[in-house]
Amino acid sequence: MARTLAWRPRRGGTDGSAATAHAVDRPHAAPRPDAGPTDAERAVGDCAVYTPDGRVEGRLPLHGAVASAEQRGGFVWVGVQQPSAEEFAEIAAVFGLPELAVEDAVKAHQRPKLEVYGDVLFAVLKPIRYVDSEEVVETAEIAVFVGRTFVVTVRHGVSDVLAGVRRDLDQAGQGHDLLAHGPAGVLYAAADRVVDAYDEVADAIDIDIEQIEGQVFGGDEEDHAQRIYKLKREVLEFRRAVAPLERPLQRLTETDVPHVPAALRPFFRDVHDHAERAAERVEGHDRLLTDVLSADLAQVSVRQNRTAVRQNEDMRKISAWAAIALVPTAVAGIYGMNFQYMPELGWRFGYPAVLLLILVVCLGLARLFRRNGWL
Structure with missing residues (x-):
């Protein structure tokens, strides 16, 4: 888990140019004769072309989807869930995805980050949700490849972020902002949903912390250290998703990120502001739980001393x-x-x-x- 912050070069310059040498530098594969769906096509959840007028009806085959998008003046979005290395290798070959980023997308367990490989933008997001009945923060992972005319997303874990973005795009009509911004609009919509969920998780944790405070300072004689420590660990898991995301979002507001139009940068700036606020709330949760844990341990010590005095x-x-x-x-x-x-x-x-x-x-x-x- 101890890696560098989100923005880091890969074996070379600051823009990831050295890593571009590992990219698959070949034209997009042409459609093959009909031989039934391949393993890669079976791993694809959806493959659709989106134009400024909306989604092109139907699901397209993996091979030839980019050509169809270019002909219609739109982009293709391919969604994959937890593919194997063999399944994703074919997808990477079709879209010319960089080898190092492909490895990260398949293996998962990455920190939120943003990397540029030549003409391909690679981002990792960490959606989370809070299971209140168990007081557990569950983390998923989304890898997003953004090219000039394509978006490839890889999801690991349970999350409805991409499904929600896909639903919005499918229902969008002519002139919709997301469609107008092209492939980067998918990345923005996913990041926006991820960060909005951070606020929901923070609100749920606020309620649990208030409950623990009431028990600790309300005269409850039970020892709450185990529950406080468990919640503190979940806040740490929350922090691992939020803190590294600030730098990638800030980078998306800058001018040297490919495929991110200038009109979209203010939207990423707004998402960045929300992420900073979520990070501040997480830090506040951690400090508050530390203080509550110290107070609980102090009260346990006082009760033990009081018991010892009575025994004496x-x-x-x-x-x-x-x-x-x-x-x-x-x-x-x-x-x-x-x-x-x-x-x-x-x-x-x-x-x-x-x-x-x-x-x-x-x-x-x-x-x-x-x-x-x-x-």
């Missing part, structure tokens, strides 16, 4: 009563030895005198212990 008081009382009870026990033990020649046995007032002695000593000990706080 009980032991002093028990010891005091044991000392008082020892007096009659000792005297009775002496006179219970049944020797024939004991001086007090023949004395008329011996019995009441011994009882009086026992009473005086016991009362004296009781007064002494009470004055010292033992009784």
